[in-house]
Amino acid sequence: MKGVTVRMYPNYYQMPTRTESVSNRTMKVYGTGKVMVEPNIASVQLGVVTEDPSLTKAQQENARIMNQVIQSLNELGVPPQAIQTSSFTIRPIFDYKDGKPVNQRYQVMNTLQVMLTDFEAIGAIIDRTVLEGVNRVFDIQFSTDQQAAAYDQALQSALEDGTRKASTIAQNFHVVLDTIPLKIIEQTSPSPVAYKAFSASAESTTTPIQAGQIEVEANVELLYRYAFVQ
Structure with missing residues (x-):
């Protein structure tokens, strides 16, 4: 009787990859943020x-x-x-x-x-x-020469708005969101300006001009991956 060689192999366990361990279902939400600033x-x-x-x-x-x-x-x-x-x-x-x-x-x-x-x-x-x-x-x-700072504030508000919407949807349908979005797209918008037309007033010897305020707006698109609660 011939001898039998038996080889013992360690018991390897392969951790599932991120792609395998999470759902491929996604939701897309949009966030908007606005900041009012004084023109200078x-x-x-x-x-x-x-x-x-x-x-x-x-x-x-x-x-x-x-x-x-x-x-x-x-x-x-x-x-x-x-x-x-x-x-x-x-x-x-x-x-x-x-x-x-x-x-x-x-x-x-x-x-x-x-x-x-x-x-x-x-x-x-x-x-x-x-x-x-x-x-x-x-x-x-x-x-305003504070456009960049104002836009950063509006962008922060837009991200918070989009995150809040995604969380509300997830709670309503009893699903779990990934903590970090798969994709964040900053949607471009024209630079904020305020216009005033030239007009003279019969009640004033000087043309009245009112600067008002400038609205700085930011918009984002967020793509979240989610999974159903087991």
Whole structure:
């Protein structure tokens, strides 16, 4: 009788992987967070438009008026670095008679962007520059240099909002969520700004401007894995 060789092997136990030990069921929730902040920067668009059959005259008149406007801004305490040309255009304009262009003239438009931090001076600046020849005042835009800090707060609120929603759903259906989401997607949104249109009041000698507040919003998408309670 031949001998029999018996080999003894240790009793190995392989731990289940994360993929094997958890459910593949997932839920998607969305979170929103909002923070209100006080603006501390204002941007004002001041434009000068001139027209003349002669392009040279239209351009020269525009330059003369704009130089007066810039000088007035400096006199009102606006530093040169806060004044920037945002656009300059020249275009022909026609009247039409019997469907045909007649009476050609030229329009010159020069626009300044003025950055301000003294909101109380905005009305006076608009009034003074209008007297100097500004005939286009575009929307006033309010913003903040604390945008990043405000957005971080809104993002924290958005994550808490999404987590709360996922927890509520899980409790309602008696399931268990993973502690950490499988995926977090930050949804982009436009930079917050507040706009105020230029308007004059018959009851005031200075154009009234109200800055209000800026709403900073953050949005996230959270994907959670969950399992039924055994």
